[in-house]
Amino acid sequence: MPLPVSPEVLVVLGTRPEAIKLSPLIQQLQEHPRLRPVVVSTGQHQELVDYALAATGCEIAANLHVARPNLTLNELSSSVVSGLDAFVNGRYGPPPKAIRGQVRDHYPAMCIVHGDTSSAAAAALTAFHLRIPVLHVEAGLRTGTTLSPFPEELNRQLIGRIASFHLAPTRANVQNLVREGVDIGRTYVTGNTGIDALQNAAAREEPYGRPELAWLEDDTTTRVVTVTAHRRENWAEGIAGVASAVHRLANAYPDVRFVVPVHPNPVVAQVMRDELSAVPTVTLTEPMEYRPFARLLARSYLVITDSGGIQEEAPAFGVPVLVARTTTERGEGVEAGTLELVGIDPERIVASASRILDDQEARDAFSRQPNPYGDGHASERIVDAIEHLVFNSPVPRSEGPGFIRADVLEWAGFRRTDAIDGPTYVREGVRTDHAVHDIEGMPIVPNTAETADAPHGAAEAR
Numbered sequence: 208m209p210l211p212v213s214p215e216v217l218v219v220l221g222t223r224p225e226a227i228k229l230s231p232l233i234q235q236l237q238e239h240p241r242l243r244p245v246v247v248s249t250g251q252h253q254e255l256v257d258y259a260l261a262a263t264g265c266e267i268a269a270n271l272h273v274a275r276p277n278l279t280l281n282e283l284s285s286s287v288v289s290g291l292d293a294f295v296n297g298r299y300g301p302p303p304k305a306i307r308g309q310v311r312d313h314y315p316a317m318c319i320v321h322g323d324t325s326s327a328a329a330a331a332l333t334a335f336h337l338r339i340p341v342l343h344v345e346a347g348l349r350t351g352t353t354l355s356p357f358p359e360e361l362n363r364q365l366i367g368r369i370a371s372f373h374l375a376p377t378r379a380n381v382q383n384l385v386r387e388g389v390d391i392g393r394t395y396v397t398g399n400t401g402i403d404a405l406q407n408a409a410a411r412e413e414p415y416g417r418p419e420l421a422w423l424e425d426d427t428t429t430r431v432v433t434v435t436a437h438r439r440e441n442w443a444e445g446i447a448g449v450a451s452a453v454h455r456l457a458n459a460y461p462d463v464r465f466v467v468p469v470h471p472n473p474v475v476a477q478v479m480r481d482e483l484s485a486v487p488t489v490t491l492t493e494p495m496e497y498r499p500f501a502r503l504l505a506r507s508y509l510v511i512t513d514s515g516g517i518q519e520e521a522p523a524f525g526v527p528v529l530v531a532r533t534t535t536e537r538g539e540g541v542e543a544g545t546l547e548l549v550g551i552d553p554e555r556i557v558a559s560a561s562r563i564l565d566d567q568e569a570r571d572a573f574s575r576q577p578n579p580y581g582d583g584h585a586s587e588r589i590v591d592a593i594e595h596l597v598f599n600s601p602v603p604r605s606e607g608p609g610f611i612r613a614d615v616l617e618w619a620g621f622r623r624t625d626a627i628d629g630p631t632y633v634r635e636g637v638r639t640d641h642a643v644h645d646i647e648g649m650p651i652v653p654n655t656a657e658t659a660d661a662p663h664g665a666a667e668a669r
Contacts, residue, residue: 213243214316214597217339219291219330221249221273224401224516225321226259227497231403231586232319232344234263239590241598245315247294249273249287249326259497269294273326280325280358287329295337302338315339316597317619320366321400323348323359331369340619341366344400344589346373347380348515348536355534356438356515363536371619372596372610374589376519376580379539392611393618397588398581405520406583408501415499419490420466423506430463430508432456432560436479436531437470438513445551446475449511449531450482452556457488459557460564465489466503508570509563511549511556518546519580527573529559539579544572 216236220226236244246265248256250272260267271290273283299314318334320327321344331341343366353361364387367373373389375381376399385391415423423431436449453465467483469476469491483489495503504510505524510517513531521528522545529549530541540546549559563570591603596612 213241215243215245215313216593217245217247217295217315217318217334219247219249219318219320219327219334220256221251221271221287221326222324223252223255223259223497225324225327226252226256227404228399228401228516229319229321229344230259230263231400231407232589233260233265235586235590236593237263237265239594242316242590242593245298247271247291247330249290249330251283251326255496268298284325284329287326288333291330291333292337295333295339302336317342317372317593319344320370321345323356323363323366325358325362328362328365331366335369338620340371340615341369342372342374342593343367343370344374345376346370347375347377347382347384347394349380349383350534350536352534355532356536359515360536372592372615374592376585377539390611390614390618392614395588395592395610397592398583398585399519400581400585400589401516401519402523402578402581403583403586404497405501405504405523408498409505409524411498412502413496413498415502416496417492417499419492420499420503422464423466423503430564431503431506432463432465432509432511432564433503433507434465434467434510435470435512435514435517437472437475438532445513445531446478447482448551448553449513449556450479452553452560453489453511454482454486455553455557456560456564457483457486459561461488463488463508463564466507467491468493468495468500470494509560511560519578522546522573522576522578522580525574527563527570529556529563531556537580543579544576545578547573 218229218233220229233244233246236242244265245268247269248267248271250270251274253270271287273286273290318330318339319342320331334341346367348363350356350360367384367387367389371393373384373394374397375384375394376397378396381391381394381396384394434449434453436446453467457465465488467479467489469479471494480491483491504521504526507521507526509527510521511529511531515537518528518530518535518537518540522540528546530546531549531551533550535541535548537546541548547559549555588603592610594600595603596615602609
């Protein structure tokens with residue numbers, strides 16, 4: 208029997224990386240015959256989010272407009288909590304437990320958050336308070352120290368405590384979660400959706416679109432080193448160390464061109480411009496749109512970065528990555544040999560970069576390693592997993608330990624009820640007819656011996 212309505216899946220995002228990495232998943236949900244994505248933007252990087260989502264054909268259902276000048280992390284978090292709470296209550300009504308005598312068919316089946324931003328952590332907490340199961344995409348990344356990166360490391364640990372289902376890029380991410388007490392049956396190895404997005408973007412070969420980068424359109428032989436630096440924990444000596452290293456490398460290798468997309472934060476931008484604006488082989492440019500930047504990564508000979516996403520993306524093109532941080536949550540890349548952790552000391556950055564620039568074999572040692580972060584099909588695996596959770600479709604194939612549907616649903620607050628045609632999972636709430644229904648709206652007959660003390664509920668997953 209067809210569903211009376213398509214179950215809605217909330218997707219909360221707000222930053223450029225979130226929009227980029229979630230766009231392939233939103234596209235897959237948009238094309239699914241029975242699932243409907245409802246995208247909520249926090250409004251932090253709205254123009255960039257609009258650009259990233261344009262190809263999905265999915266309209267943004269709500270903009271929380273949290274972006275304001277000099278916004279603190281606490282102000283950001285509180286704005287997301289209050290804004291998302293108001294949106295959900297306005298669209299769907301109060302959470303199921305608070306409802307008496309109303310149909311709950313249209314309450315969200317789940318809420319998807321991505322990664323480790325403060326807005327993602329706030330959205331996850333809000334969804335939990337609203338009794339909406341949380342699915343965490345890019346789960347299980349850890350550095351082991353709560354101040355590096357700040358505040359991302361603690362954000363992802365908080366989401367890890369809240370989430371019902373953990374969609375991990377790698378097996379090592381699953382191991383991190385299990386060490387923290389997460390049941391392995393609530394984890395699923397998918398690969399990283401960022402690789403899905405990257406492959407789609409690079410294949411388009413979109414023009415760079417900047418006058419200062421026009422030389423790249425015709426020059427296919429000059430070695431290019433791409434440099435990005437923006438992380439909050441690097442705002443002091445870290446950014447200055449990277450800039451100093453680039454200056455020294457430019458002096459030592461006049462035949463190499465350095466492309467530095469400068470982060471819009473004035474703290475970062477001023478340091479970079481003061482150090483590098485007069486260096487003739489360094490091209491400073493404004494932050495690049497995603498598709499041209501994917502093309503730049505593919506064109507690069509070497510990348511120096513403190514970005515988390517680029518640590519996953521550049522190896523997809525066989526480009527070595529020097530990570531300008533003291534720790535990384537992407538240890539698989541270090542172990543695989545696609546990344547080298549060089550810290551923020553200019554001496555070490557220069558030494559490692561020089562080794563790669565001087566020795567083709569040293570570069571090839573990075574390039575020939577397979578990318579541990581994905582094969583471009585993570586979004587398909589995630590939608591297959593969601594379909595299994597909601598509709599009890601066939602169990603999807605896993606690249607690692609498979610998840611257990613019952614574990615995920617029971618952690619999310621669903622109760623198993625034995626019906627005539629097998630077990631059904633129901634969530635607290637009362638229908639107008641005070642009967643228990645499955646997700647298709649059909650009455651079910653519970654095993655009264657097992658459910659006598661359970662409240663009536665509207666079925667949300669089967």
